[in-house]
């Protein structure tokens with residue numbers, strides 16, 4: 001009686017959460033994060049348990065065959081949902097149809113060749129194997145695709161291990177006691193369905209939490225990045241700097257890099273080509289800065305590089321490297337014509353906290369302004385006390401009086 005009640009509750013949980021997953025998936029639009037597959041999994045398992053209630057005691061029936069096929073299909077759908085959640089493309093419908101049909105044929109063959117107990121033994125063995133496979137994949141994923149969800153994945157793997165163990169025990173009981181071991185009044189069945197009900201209650205909110213976490217991370221990232229170049233925007237730079245400058249002795253220098261006469265590129269080749277040129281310049285910048293440096297698009301054709309721990313000579317070397325690298329790169333080919341650009345770079349004095357970042361920006365901006373007025377394609381210092389010996393275009397190799 002208790003086990004029957006538990007299976008009834010299980011059906012309600014599974015089917016109502018199937019609807020919830022479906023609604024969340026529709027809300028998410030293109031990036032459904034596997035919600036549609038989780039909905040199909042819950043639907044298949046929910047229907048399987050409804051059939052089990054209708055079927056009565058364990059034994060041969062067509063309803064039982066459909067029930068067992070749906071149970072395995074549910075596991076396949078959950079696996080596909082997991083793959084899709086972690087960004088892998090995986091088909092759902094045709095593998096489900098093939099599995100449902102194939103496993104129905106296997107069941108008929110097993111029943112005919114080995115009898116009814118064997119059909120239930122095969123299901124318990126398949127379920128145990130599938131859950132064990134999921135646990136192994138999840139644990140392996142802790143180092144790769146699921147690195148950012150360590151706690152969640154460990155908890156999930158532990159919960160699934162429980163069902164795996166219960167299926168192994170069910171298999172052993174079936175081998176020892178035959179079909180009566182699956183009687184709804186059996187103590188083991190009660191334990192089995194209590195565990196399943198607990199999982200059906202805990203796992204769906206848990207999945208919703210993981211999706212919410214991914215979504216908020218994505219939104220935070222989108223708010224911090226420029227959509228064209230994927231560089232940090234001003235807001236992202238301030239946040240990233242905040243973390244870097246908390247380190248002791250973490251003074252930094254800011255390089256403002258502005259593309260010269262970029263309006264001409266747009267006017268001559270069109271806005272679309274202008275976008276491609278900006279992206280090509282960003283590639284050059286990415287190749288020039290160090291791994292610890294932060295790159296940011298300040299807006300339009302102006303970029304910033306923040307170099308933590310860089311002294312004046314290092315900042316100057318980097319600025320010159322960027323200036324020469326951009327000038328010597330063919331950024332785009334339009335109808336056989338090479339599009340090239342130059343940049344003017346302003347270097348700020350050393351700063352070491354958020355408050356002085358604003359001052360550093362003004363500093364580098366003033367330098368940039370001077371560089372533009374002096375003919376562009378130059379590197380200029382923001383600090384009035386730091387005079388780099390004039391070196392024509394830029395001042396490569398010049399030493400500065402300003403040190404961090």
Ligand SMILES: Nc1nc2c(ncn2[C@@H]2O[C@H](COP(=O)(O)OP(=O)(O)OP(=O)(O)O)[C@@H](O)[C@H]2O)c(=O)[nH]1
Nearest residue numbers: 259260261262263264266271272274275300301372
């Ligand atoms: N294609 C493209 N153009 C942009 C984008 N953002 C800003 N611009 C263009 O960048 C140009 C900037 O022009 P100006 O501020 O006059 O600067 P400039 O022509 O580079 O001249 P100087 O900075 O004085 O050397 C404008 O034509 C803007 O329309 C963008 O995202 N894509």
